[in-house]
Structures are given as C-alpha cells and as structure tokens.
Amino acid sequence: xxxxILMPALSPTMEEGTLAKWxxxxxxxxxxxxILAEIETDKATMEFEAVDExxxxxxxxxxxxEGVKVNTPIAVLLEEGEDASDVESATSPAAAxxxxxxxxxxxxxxxxPAKAAAPAAPEPDASPDWPEGTEMKTITVREAINTAxxxxxxxxxxxxxxxxxxAEYQGAYKITQGLLDEFGAKRVVDTPIxxxxxxxxxxxASWGGLRPIVEFMTFNFAMQAIDQIINSAxxxxxxxxxQMGSPIVFRGPNGAAARVAAQHSQDYAAWYAQVPGLRVxxxxxxxxxxxxxxxxxxxxxxxIFLENEILYGKSFEVPVLDDFTIPFGKARIERAGDDVTxxxxxxxxxxxMEAAAKLAEDGVNAEVINLxxxxxxxxxxxxxxxxxxxxxxxxEEGWPVASIGNHISATLMERAFDYLDAPVINCTGKDxxxxxxxxxxxxxxxxxxxxxxxxxxxxxx
Amino acid sequence: xxxxxxxxxxxxxxDELKQYYRDMLLIRRFEEKxxxxxxxxxxGGFCHLYxxxxxxxxxxEAAAEEGDKRVxxxxxxxxxLACGMNPDGVMAELTGRExxxxxxxGGSMHMFSTDKHFYGGHGIVGANVPLGAGLAFxxxxxxNGRVTFTYFGDGAANQxxxxxxxxxxxxxxxxxxxxxxxxxxxxxxxxxRSTSTPDIYTRGEAFGIPGExxxxxxxxxxxxxxxxxxxxxxxxxxxxxxxxxxxxYRGHSMSDPAKYRTREEVQKIREEKDAIEHVRDxxxxxxxxxxxxxxxxxxxxxxxxxxxxDFAKDSPEPATEELWTxxxxxxxxxxA
Numbered sequence: 001x002x003x004x005i006l007m008p009a010l011s012p013t014m015e016e017g018t019l020a021k022w023x024x025x026x027x028x029x030x031x032x033x034x035i036l037a038e039i040e041t042d043k044a045t046m047e048f049e050a051v052d053e054x055x056x057x058x059x060x061x062x063x064x065x066e067g068v069k070v071n072t073p074i075a076v077l078l079e080e081g082e083d084a085s086d087v088e089s090a091t092s093p094a095a096a097x098x099x100x101x102x103x104x105x106x107x108x109x110x111x112x113p114a115k116a117a118a119p120a121a122p123e124p125d126a127s128p129d130w131p132e133g134t135e136m137k138t139i140t141v142r143e144a145i146n147t148a149x150x151x152x153x154x155x156x157x158x159x160x161x162x163x164x165x166x167a168e169y170q171g172a173y174k175i176t177q178g179l180l181d182e183f184g185a186k187r188v189v190d191t192p193i194x195x196x197x198x199x200x201x202x203x204x205a206s207w208g209g210l211r212p213i214v215e216f217m218t219f220n221f222a223m224q225a226i227d228q229i230i231n232s233a234x235x236x237x238x239x240x241x242x243q244m245g246s247p248i249v250f251r252g253p254n255g256a257a258a259r260v261a262a263q264h265s266q267d268y269a270a271w272y273a274q275v276p277g278l279r280v281x282x283x284x285x286x287x288x289x290x291x292x293x294x295x296x297x298x299x300x301x302x303x304i305f306l307e308n309e310i311l312y313g314k315s316f317e318v319p320v321l322d323d324f325t326i327p328f329g330k331a332r333i334e335r336a337g338d339d340v341t342x343x344x345x346x347x348x349x350x351x352x353m354e355a356a357a358k359l360a361e362d363g364v365n366a367e368v369i370n371l372x373x374x375x376x377x378x379x380x381x382x383x384x385x386x387x388x389x390x391x392x393x394x395x396e397e398g399w400p401v402a403s404i405g406n407h408i409s410a411t412l413m414e415r416a417f418d419y420l421d422a423p424v425i426n427c428t429g430k431d432x433x434x435x436x437x438x439x440x441x442x443x444x445x446x447x448x449x450x451x452x453x454x455x456x457x458x459x460x461x
Numbered sequence: 462x463x464x465x466x467x468x469x470x471x472x473x474x475x476d477e478l479k480q481y482y483r484d485m486l487l488i489r490r491f492e493e494k495x496x497x498x499x500x501x502x503x504x505g506g507f508c509h510l511y512x513x514x515x516x517x518x519x520x521x522e523a524a525a526e527e528g529d530k531r532v533x534x535x536x537x538x539x540x541x542l543a544c545g546m547n548p549d550g551v552m553a554e555l556t557g558r559e560x561x562x563x564x565x566x567g568g569s570m571h572m573f574s575t576d577k578h579f580y581g582g583h584g585i586v587g588a589n590v591p592l593g594a595g596l597a598f599x600x601x602x603x604x605n606g607r608v609t610f611t612y613f614g615d616g617a618a619n620q621x622x623x624x625x626x627x628x629x630x631x632x633x634x635x636x637x638x639x640x641x642x643x644x645x646x647x648x649x650x651x652x653x654r655s656t657s658t659p660d661i662y663t664r665g666e667a668f669g670i671p672g673e674x675x676x677x678x679x680x681x682x683x684x685x686x687x688x689x690x691x692x693x694x695x696x697x698x699x700x701x702x703x704x705x706x707x708x709x710y711r712g713h714s715m716s717d718p719a720k721y722r723t724r725e726e727v728q729k730i731r732e733e734k735d736a737i738e739h740v741r742d743x744x745x746x747x748x749x750x751x752x753x754x755x756x757x758x759x760x761x762x763x764x765x766x767x768x769x770x771d772f773a774k775d776s777p778e779p780a781t782e783e784l785w786t787x788x789x790x791x792x793x794x795x796x797a
Binding site: 071301 | 496499532563575581582583585588591598599622626718787788793
C-alpha cells in the first residue's frame, strides 16, 4: 500500500519548518537512508532521510514552502508494483496524528500541590530509641561509628569499606582503626586519591551485589564525586522504573573543623537533603551515630552520612544491645519543654543544648529536637512541638540561603501557621566562605549566644 | 580506519554469519524506525541513533558469555537489542510508555535490564566508565568469573574519570573490557580537533593496560578481538582496552544537522565499509545464503520492528501515580 511521507520533527522543540529543497523527484526510486529533502527547523537545516524503500509517487508540498506543520503529508511513497493511481488511496483519509491531544488529559490530572488544610495535630513516633532499663556505656562518636561498621561487616559478607587511608593508615580520623586487621585487604580497601573514580566504582559495585561503604576523607572532597552520587546513585532506581537501586553509604566528616579555612569547612546538609532518591543523615550523639549508621548500611537506598570531626571525640551514652538500630525519619526530643522549640541536627545540637541549659536557669523551658535524618525529615515531631510551644528557632552550621532552617520555617508556615506566635528564626553559618583567622572563623559560625538571642526574640523577652 | 582483514571465505559457520546479519539488521531497522517515530513526534527529547556502528555490539556480544555484564552511554539502543532485550520494551521506552523497560520514566538514554545484565543507559559522558569498573569490582569480590563490557566513545575518552578508573582497574586487576567506540566525532568535534593521541587505546599503556585497535566495521574482527580481551580478563590478568574504529551515519542526536563533515565522507563509508553489506557479501560470495534467504530475513526483521513500533504506540502512557514511585525502595536489590 502507498504510504505517506510526513513532515518530520527534527528537534525536541520543532513544531513546523520550511521544506527548503527536494533532493528527489516524482518517479525516483529511493531506499532506506537516501536523503529525500532538506528541511529547515527552528535550529538548523537538516537532511531528511528515507526509512522505507519505494518509488516517489507524488510530491505533495512544493519546495520552498514555509510553515509546514510537523506530521503534514509531504509526499507519497509507492511500494513495488504500485503506480501513480495508488497515490489517491494514500492521501484520501485524513491522517491527522491524534497523539498530541493526549497531553491535555495528563495536564488535568496533574497532582495538586500540597493543600494547606486545617492542621491536624500529628502523632509522631515518640517511642524511645532503646527500652527503659537498658545497660548503658559511655563511648565516643568515633568508637560508635567504628563499631557500627565492624558489626555490619561481621553480619554481612557483602559489606566492604573503601576510601583514602581507610586500611593501612587506620583512617585519616581513625574511624576505621582495626578494621584491616579483622577483615583483611579485600574488604577494607585503600583507594588512590581519586574521589570521582572511586565513588563511581562504589556505585557500580552496589549494582553488582555488594554493599559498599565509601568513606570521603571529608565531604568537601565529595564535590569531585557529586555527579556519581546524584546522577548515578540517587536517580537509577527511578530511571530504571524500580528495577535496580544503589545500596551504598557515602560517609565522612562534614562541615567546619577548626581553622581549616574555606575549602575544608563546608556543611553539605542542605545540598544533599534536596535530592530525591537519597537518604541523608547527620548524627549528633554516639547513639545516633551507631544506630543510624547500622540502619544506613542495611538500607537498600543510597545514604549520605554526614559526620563531624569535632564531634568524633565527644562522649555519649550508648545502649549495650546486641543489635542497636535507629530508624530513618525519626527525630529525637533531647530535652522536653513548653516555652520554645529549638530544632537542630549534627553539631548544631551542641549550641542548641547549651542554650537550652542556660535558658532553664532563667526559667525558660526549651524543647530541643534533634532531627538526625534530613531526608526524610520527621516533620510531625517538629509540628507537634511547635503546636505546643508556638515558637521555633532552628540551628545549623551551614549557609543561610536555602538552608534546612528555611525549609523547616516554610513547612511550619504551611502546616502550623495559626500556631505560631512569632516568626521562626534560623540561626545559621554566615553567608561567607570560611575564613582562616581564629576570630573571623568564630564569627562565621553560629553560636550559643545567637541561639539565646533568637529565643529571646521569639519569646518577646 | 584499518583495512579489512577478513577473507571472502572466513572460517565461520553459515548459521553464525546469518545470525550476525540478522542481529545487525535488527539494530539498523529498529533505529531507522525510531528516527521515523521521532519525526512523527512520538519520541521526544534526545534520541541518539546507532546506525553505522552495529558491528561493534554484535561482535562483542558474540564474545560474551551468560552472566557477563554491560554498561554504556546514551547511544544505547544497539547494545540493548544485541544483548537480547525485547525490541518492544525498548521502543515503548522511547515513546515514554508504560510498556517500556523503565515504565516510560527513563527514555532513550536510561534503560536497564537486570535479566540481561544490562546496567544502562547513562547520560553523563564518561560517568559510566567507573560504574562499569565497579560492576567488575563486585564480580571479582564475589569470585564469579564474570566480565563487564564498559562501552564509551572517543569523546568520553577525554574525561578525567576515565583515567581514574584505568588506574584503579589496573591496580586491582578488575575483569573489565573497556570498549572505546571511536566513531570519530564527539558530537560535532572530530577526534583530530579534540584528542592529542591518534590511537586512543595507547593511553592504557600509561597504566599497564594492554589494548588494540579493531576494525569496527567488520563484525568478525570485533568478535575475535573481543574473545581475546575477555580471555585476558577471565584469566585474572585485569582490564583490556579495545578501541573499535567505527562510524555513525546519522547526526549526534536527531537535531544535529551534521555540518562538521561532508555528505561525501558519510556516503563513502556507507558504500565501502558498511558492516551489514560486508556480511551480506560474505554470505552470498560463500554460498552460505541466497538473495531469497536474505530477503526472508529482511522481511522477518521488518515484522519485528513494525510490531515494536505498534506496541510502542499502543502501550498507554504511565499512570500518573508513577510520578511518585521508585524514588526510594524498601526492598533489598537483587542486582547481581
């Protein structure tokens, strides 16, 4: 049967074009790949090739015609054994493409934005992290991370750790101390200084049946690898229609240490928390670090685990349990109170807790919420608290623009607007690269004094 | 491009030759059809056709064993068809429909098949190279004897992460075949204008990785080189580089007018070097097949491709709920 040759779309945005020149004439035989015509698109002049073989029966659109809509019949192709009389059969039915209309339906079904319905009091999971009466032991955050890795490597042979200086050097920050001795060089892998490369190898290994833990000496260096983290690890589950994901943990110290200046002092919490497909954790205490890292290693999704060098040496009580884990998306109320809610995570918690202790001396009872997981965020615990206190201050070391605090503020405005008695204040790092000078560095970070001032403002004292 | 090494009567069975003819023809006809559907507005966005390069994947798949893995770039339709993925599922992904390999959520550049050990379909030039080495890292760790084919182009060969990967793959003796599909143009920039070394495989020497150039328009030469590379990997000797010199007939993507090369250049390769015509000549000259036999194959392939186009047009768009699925999973992967 004679077939119509249609005006092709030759770019993602082309809707019509100019049929600049025919390179064949009626009666010409063409085969697949022969150039039929030159067509000017919105971008360039393109050659248009034949797909099927046959004879050009009739040219329907003269060369030089402008504004030819995509999918308009421009010629008729005859198959072997057909002649010009068959042209009519092809052109008579209106071959209007119906496909484009479908899009209208899709639009009307677009998901409506999250509605600002009357806020119902949320019921967050407020269960304790461990049973009452559990024996406790005081350890550092460093020891907590080390034991979490070791326990998970004992539990699952496919778990391995790779990174710079993780094996023979025993870890640049001694997180991996002793792991090489216990697990050997096959599972504790020293890499060259090559973040982009080994992050990609880690993601590939996670697709190949392993559970990699990729240590970045600091998250500042992970910027070299961020394409692999976002484009390869976070998006593959979606891009594959759920066929395969990336069970991998990227971990290492994040944020400012002390006097290491601009390139070694950035907090990436808000960056990673923005990315669908990732889990993002920023622990504060040793129990957070241990319970959440064990969960991270078992999780079938890519997890960003943001540690802090200053917290590594801090000691906290950790439950003595055979298998202690903390679920993602569950904040912890570190200190209960009725007067103001202070929301923080990671090292920001040190300022929050210090401020709360000082406020208590003045008779102000702050409720301090440790978010712990930044994707998913436990909004319910925050909202429930703010419905009680009606005031909120957020604390983090990262930059102020598009910070986690901004996001919490926006969520409170959407879901608990009527409960707020004061604007939410975000205490953050200053909007500057980290300076080296001791006095300037101190000014660039947030502080307990700033948290106290913010609480004073929101409580109108 | 290197001159043909094969003789008129290669030491190969008629069935095998016919199979290569069939597999390469399937890719070409599929891609022509994809180009046509793009022209009709049924395929959107970026669409990079593999026409001209068919002998590369068909030759290397002939050297692969069950369980071997492959990962490639965004010019991926040929790789998927060659490793046995269903043309219907590939075409329906191109049209963004529910019946596609990624339920319509990946598109031309992002498809995967754990069944066929095909790990994408990656849109960032060079990024799939460490991913392929990572798959090989897992195979070595699990001691399963598998090899990963990691395909990338002459353009990607100038990305830094490729050399980070060469270093680690050599250091750790990973069973990975790096296949550089040198089609001579990184989008619109010729190799001469972008790449300091005329033979890219020689860059492996700095890392102690052996490699060679292969005539990518000769499926038998590709297969032979592939077998050598695979054996090297399976013997535990680490990575191997094949620089397969090939040529893409179409533009970089559908919207490329290809003004950086002459029509005569393309036409000359088509006439003198075409990989499918080459096998066709071998079949006829060796009396392995008659014109009628080949016509029957052409017809069969046309049927498969037309059916895939029909499937891809008829398959519904993904349900709107699919917007919100497959972002995070609770299920442990069965990737390996």
